[in-house]
Amino acid sequence: MSKATIDLDRSRPQVQVELSHLDGVIQRLNQEVADLAGQKQKLTEYLVDYRKQMIEENKFDEDMPLDAFDHEMFAMEENFKAVLRRINELQDLIDTPYFGKIAFSEGSDQEEIYIGKYGFIDHARMEPLIIDWRAPIATLFYHGGLGQASYKTPAGDAQAEILARRQFIIKASRLLGMFDSDVEVRDEILQYVLSSSAGEKLKDIVMTIQREQDEIIRHRPQGVAVVNGIAGSGKTTIALHRVAWLLYNYRKKLEDKVLILGPNNIFMEYISQVLPTLGETGVRQNTMVDFMLELLAEPNLDLLPQEDFIEAIASGDEDLYRDAASKRSEASFDRMDRLVKDLEASLYPEQDITFLGKVLMSRDEMHQTMARDFAYMPLIPRALRIKRVIINRMREVRNRELREIDRRYRDLQKKVESGATLNEDASLSRWQSVRQLVEKVVQFREQITYLGKGSILELYQAGNTMRILTHEDLAPMLYLKHRLQGVKLPYEVKYLIIDEAQDLSLNHFRVIKEITGCVNATIVGDLNQRLIQWEDAGFLELGRLFEDVRIFELNKSYRSTDEIVKYADTFLPNGTSESLRSGEPVQVESAPDLASAAALVKAQYARMREDGVESIAILTRDLDSAQDLHQLLKNEIYYKFIRTEDGVYSSSTLLLSAFLAKGLEFDGVILVDTRPNRPKPDLVKYIMSTRALHRLHVIETQNEDVNFSDGSK
Template structure:
């Protein structure tokens, strides 16, 4: 590094840190001023409207809203500036724009001093910051709100700042991030997924900054950064389209362990108000199910055991044929569900069969069947009430005429009796209305869609596989929509989603903006040759943009070379990070030897100072064979259920819970010669630095 340039960078860092300190003090004062203003205004207001309770309540509602909004904005900025004090920026770009020389520093968050229009730090999500992630120097452009802006990149620099101190920098005319990337990938895994703003690659940046109203589908090999790309895309979209998206983003992960694992990424990027859950939780909540549902892991256990009956059921309920069967059921219900009856009031026909048929087949035909029936029920009920009101009016008119025809002497004798008879008749009319409403409900109300589904599929105990189908029937029969407004959906491990799930999400939410990531190689069950996630053009048309990522950044060259051989074709291009160790494969003959070998390997991994180590088995049954014995000799957490919270260290985990996670060192314990290569691929690609396979013979 050039000494003079190093001093220049140190000087700029010092100026930036001073600016940050001033802005932090400025925002602390702002927060105090807001509090003082609110207290002063409150005092005056309450004094003025002391006797008007409604006014005081109204004031406190409004005050709470204003206070929350002001404080939220100020606190977010204070949190960002405090984080920036540690490392204000990580990149610098010099470029020429329309003949003018420009220079920007790129950081995790932006900093524009109050009263200035020049950004001291540009947020990595800002359009101009994309120049840092471009591949090479020279002429290029970036997308601004006003369109493409042509520029000429003159220099690009990666800057390392730790705890407010300049550690060094790299310059490059090709791709500035490789040296830093090697360094970061060689470090140990944290207990959580990391953000990658310092090392986003050109192809990843293109996906992150793709247009909002697109269905972005990423089919990437293990370790290609699919999940981090998806989360950084969410942060990018919220930064640039906060008004439209706000709290309307939904992230769907495969299980609760995975949701917890990715949970810290968005907050480190300044986004905390994002709904993250599994598809099962989402579906159960939307259906309103109270009964227990068999989760998907129970099916995966059976699949890994080779249970052909379960595999057949999964393929059936995830296939195109099942959608046709559901459609056919909806058609049958349309034709045969309601047995129309004329509606009468005291034997007088109020709504005839012909009129009811016309309401169903013409006037409200555009509505889903059960929503239509409820609409027609309201129409008929309204006509019944009209008839009731007519009879009451006629009765009152008759009583009035009768009373008018009586002499004063007759009135004294008859008036109370006539009023008594009038009231009896009104009660009869009201009872008739109630009776006719009950008769109406007998044929126009529908049973629950869950019960309809159970009956026609002959299902007693609902499972994860039934949830998309129930939602599909709710959409088709009742026009169901989500309880919350959703404007962008992220789906992770999307290779395991059926076309029915994609249809349900589209129809329920009306959403047209998606980030869908998965790995076609990691399907434990191949419902069809090509996963549904790669066939979404039939559902979304030209809005779909497909990306394929075949470069893996997670594991060492040796590990990815081993994993690649497990696939039908060598589709993985490993990022060339040569590890210290080759993949090791050993055989053991008895259980004592197996436990000893695992414990010895754990000790070796401890000597390497690995923070996170996983022993991965094919399924829970294999996990239970070794977990109790291992716990006698070492502290280890068993992932034997979905609600386990991972906090780093040593774990023993079945293959399907390990999907999407990563560990410094992995030990695969294989009890079965017939373990599918795909399962081995999933297990092997969890390892960052070291992998050992122990085959129990």
Template sequence: MDVKLNYKIEKEYLDNVLVYLNDKLAEYIENRRDISDSIVEYRKKFIEEYRDDDDKIIDYFDHENYKNEQIFMVVERKIKEILYLKKTPYFGKIVISEDGKEEKFYIGSYGFDVGLEVPLIIDWRAPIASLFYQGKIGSLSYTIPSGEDICVSLNERIQFLIRDGKIISMFDSEIDVKDEFLKEMLSLKSSNKLKTIVQTIQINQDKIIREDRRKSIIINGVAGSGKTSIALHRIAYLLYNFRNYFKDRVLILCPNKIFMEYISSVLPSLGEYGGVHSYTSEDFIYLSTGGDLNFNSYELHMEKILNDKEYLDEFKFKGSSKVKCELDKFILDVEENINLGGDIYFREELIIDYEELNRLFYKSFKSRAISVRIDLIRKRIFDRINKVRNSFVFKIKNKYESMKVHPDMENYYDMLMKNEIYDVVRESSDLKSSLHYLKLESSYELYREFYEDYFSKDLGDLDFGDLVLIKYIDIKFYKPKKDREYKLVVIDEGQDFSYMFYEVIKLCTEASSYLVVGDLNQSIIKFEENFIYSTRVLENKEDFTILDSYRSTKNIIDYSLKYIDNDICVNSIRNGEDVLYYECDYDNLRRLLIESINNLRLQDKTNIGIIVLNQSMIDKVYNMIRSNFYIKVINNEDHVYSDNGIFLMTVYLSKGLEFDSVLVIDSGFEDNILYIMLTRAMHKAIHIKIKNVIP
């Protein structure tokens, strides 16, 4: 078809869609006004009718708040979606043939249907939209939620760039999303929020996003490969296609609160406003242990990891499969040597003998958690004590009833009877109290016993590794009830978590599927068992490797690869400036920093990250340049990462973030730390190595 004619047809379709969008927007705005007016009017009548009944009015407003929230949530959401669609209604088009009939579908961030034969826009998550992302034309298939494959012929695949309701460009895209379009998206400035990638999802990314919902997925992707975006888009895809199954049953575990805030807008921008629970990994484990244990903050923990080798070695051991073996031995030893006592008598009457106690604990209740077994045995013993006690009380009452033959002696016998009954009740209570050994210590006390026996030292302050092991003991001894059922658990920065962490997450969530994303080369803590190995504890898993980087330029990627151990080939489609490398004495660092920052600002690099190893270097660098620039120091996870400015942060708080430009201050540390720092940069990186000893 002639290009001009094709453009004319597409412009007419776009104009038609915009008319429908405007009409629908006006309808929703009118609906919102009508709903608001009706609620206000009804409220007036209700208050007038029940003006003397305060309780009734309070109940009404409680109901009204809920009703108002629910109605307006739906209407406001629709208005937001339409306002977005008015600017960029869709970004793709597919023309398919099925059973001799040709149909056209336009693909956008949200679906839009006005009751015509075919929706004006289909949601990118719809099964048929997968044809757009498969990267080829001809005979293809897509899978519907029931699992059935639908075979079609894809005749045409068009990519649109639409801005403010106008077609900027359009082109056939037979092989993959056009490099020109992808490059334009990647050349934009960094943002304080992670953005959606629905317009540029690549073939390998789409395959992961649309994988079987029952499969656990482990992604080892290089820096900037879109791992987190894939995870969030997969959540949105699963909620769209299997909402009843996943709604309110998705858990996201983030490395820290800064990162959690950074990704917070992605799901809402994909049309998902609820049904997902987010925690930092530390908070989730902490709360699951009861939320009453004091432990080192994330920042203090990471500072010790970076600066204290003995602490690091112990932490790595506490996360290993070796400690699991030792802990399992400890648990078995506690179980085999549990103090069940001996025969129990009450007033010379046998309540339970030792053989029955053993049989109940090791056979009858074997399938239950140890604490549950003890509780069941205690209950059985207490029930029998109560039964025997009641029997004695009954006999005492009968004895004194028969003595009450003289009325003048009745009060006397009543007093004797009450005294004897009191003695029986007191003795039964004392017997129950004497069975204090039939009670398990707390998970913390059990762990302290294990730790001090194994390490031959006091436990001291708890760290995250201790919390994980306490939770493991808690599960094994107590099997606490879950607060919530999760169907999908998503773990980001997976390389920074241990074997024991994955073991505990599996045991305490029992989710039907997991999604773990990480990068082996970005491991700050090099566990003996890396996360690819450790996630073997998750069932029905498939590993994916992504070697395409979309964040940094090829120049930055190639430079950063010098600082990792393994020989990998990373693809980057964007060229840029070479990384600038400087060596300087510590005394000259201030001058070099000021010059570099000023040069970056002249180049319109408004989002600059200065990344250092630890808190000590943050203090030094901040004091050097604080009088020259406004520096936003991010030295704990409660700080907010915003759009523009000069940010000074440690490497562990920079994980997952990105900046227009990055200044890496190399104060002497492991090479892979440099890889992490450098790959935070989108467009420009400066590597400054300090040659002499830092005071």
């Protein structure tokens, strides 16, 4: 896909000044890389020599493991990693040192600063040559106009007057374009970046962040920021750049404590390229489903595949819909609470717990301990704690009885030694008495096995009317486990990012909040991209769970052309999306059946490839249609068929269903619709249409049945 061209008049004096400045910065960057390369070489030699020395000194000492922790080596290795990371950052800067410049005054002082992906200081002059886009003062660049503005400092807000604002296009160390702008990011810059391929656009967003996007990225870290944005409004890139901004400004507090949750593994792999390009690698990422499954740790959990679940409801399975809706409701957690309460009541014995005639725990003490003393603990750990108390008391009684056995045995021994005659009962050996005591202990332990015992899955399934488990069962089941056993993460979470949140219920957010204890988050989604029209809109109702919630609305698309946006809007109940650029018209054609549609796909794929479209998606409504189409296309064109959420996003052309395409974007999309006459609103078709950046070709079939010569489907 060719980019919009940007002309540069090199005869202009201002251009000459900027070219000279760029050359100077590139020289300093190259010198810094050379200096760091020298440091890297010295550190490498030191680490190799140090390791050899350690091996030599300890080769005869079997008690000294070679991988034992060594503070000096650890410090050197961390220093080596820091140098290597900085070299990578500087090499990025050599390619594109900066993309913006601001001239501003603070009182009588006037300054100019250049804004880039990373900061760079000329240590010889102690002069910042490039300001990191995440730095507070860089807010001035994204302010959106000239005149009075402010930025945050440790001492409070600083006032400044923006005098001039300049934007650059720099690639491969060459100045390709330069514009002075007094309002927003110039259209020329936007056209250049937005017309680029999908992969490049993700990495170049710092050049084109708009004021409303920057406001979200730099929103204070406390509380919950909710973004409801149309397809292509930059929700995901905003969320990821917010992570980078948060870690830059609050690194000590948040490093290794940020968790990103997304819809599926394809999406997570797709976005995994972004944070490293922003200099951030220590961020935990997982899918929402895998996160909950790992915490449930139920090996026999058999879930109905999510795409089958969606298709069943789309096909009119009212029973499944009602069951799933009930599990998304607040009442489902109330049912779990009642189950826990009933289980707690079942733990109370009808009488005192005794052993060998001794009261170990009275019924009243059990009730007080369960309901008051250990009430802060989940039920099963609470019951186990009480069980340990009872067993410890039983051991005391057992030990006293054992001492009594030993005393009786010694007395019998003395009588035997004095010549007394013993009857049969009195002559029972010590071993037999001890064996009888052990049997009584075993019997007692069996009597109290109910304390702290129970399978979460069995308990949950006992009240599950459908018996079929779907993804909507995960939140209430995890909540039940948390109430019964307590769920602890093996790491700390101080900040949450949840993407594609529109399909989640309020229950998902509640259980995640209770388990992580995290009350600071950025939640992004699009109400129009829900695959099932639930009555609730969980991510827009977070004010019921969190005290500090702010909702941002984004209605401008930075992904698709105006033609694609307007076409996609026809499938919404009230489409009012905006776009910033024009492109080719959306092409819609009909085919009598899927076999004919496959021939059209092949032809359109060839045209897109010939026109230089880099990433192409062939999209269908559901997995069945995708599998049928795959049988027709597998020997015709080259692509990767992604069947499940665990598929790998590793090819320039993909064949997949709408469900798996959520959140992704492609330069061109070939949409094959086997059911084009679905009533509107048709959110599945909206989702498929809005995956396209530049080209959208729609093929609608009248008959979805197809016969395969090999009998497969």
